[in-house]
Amino acid sequence: MLEVKDLHSGYGDAIVVRGASLEVRPGEIVALLGRNGMGKTTFIRSIMGLTPPQVRSGTITWRSDSLIGLRPHDIANRKIAIVPQGRRLFPSLTVTEHLTMLKSARAKDGWTLDRIFGIFPRLAERRYHRGGQLSGGERGMLAVGRALMIDPELILMDEPSEGLAPVMVQHLESIILDLRKEGLSVLLVEQNLYSALAVADRVYIMETGQIVHHGTSQEMNEQTDVLFQRLGVH
């Protein structure tokens, strides 16, 4: 289980995440929602040990170990993966090279190249294309595939549906639900409220670096007016 308590994190003198607490239990899908610039990416990057930002105070605990101060590589070794906002692909590496960077193409255990190509047939068709040649949707699929290849137990997804066509958003939702069936936990940052409510067990809302509201998706579904107001959705 991931437990973040009273996290403060930011850039230089600017503290962006200001006392946020959140937890993700095993096999749970948790959505983190909030308007642009509220600190969601800063929060996710802080968990993954990516800098900037710099964590100032608070605790981040994963299966009773502290993650604070560990490098992203060490955190990935503890089975936490990230689908970063903006995807962060390598323009000159092929689809296959992105997927096999951390695991051999011949690997037979856990997530394999064939299994990724099975859930994203489009990536199989593009296996020799380079990162810089992919469409926005293909880049999104590749970022999810790359995260799965470390056989994570927790995936931090920062707006994975950004740039995806509606049919692909639905496909991604069904993939996330399938992952949960396998026991994987997901922390999902989403702009799309309906997509978040469709897959998440629980929802947190972040406003200027603080969690201002949280509850089960069912509770949230019963108070969509609060959500609309908080998220500026009309």
Ligand SMILES: Nc1ncnc2c1ncn2[C@@H]1O[C@H](COP(=O)(O)OP(=O)(O)OP(=O)(O)O)[C@@H](O)[C@H]1O
């Ligand atoms: N590298 C950086 N250096 C300085 N300030 C930053 C940096 N990255 C983000 N910020 C600032 O931190 C605040 C929160 O940004 P963050 O990217 O965490 O928001 P977000 O909730 O993920 O927004 P979005 O929904 O647009 O992705 C913003 O005011 C942003 O300008």
Ligand SMILES: [Mg+2]
């Ligand atoms: Mg963001």
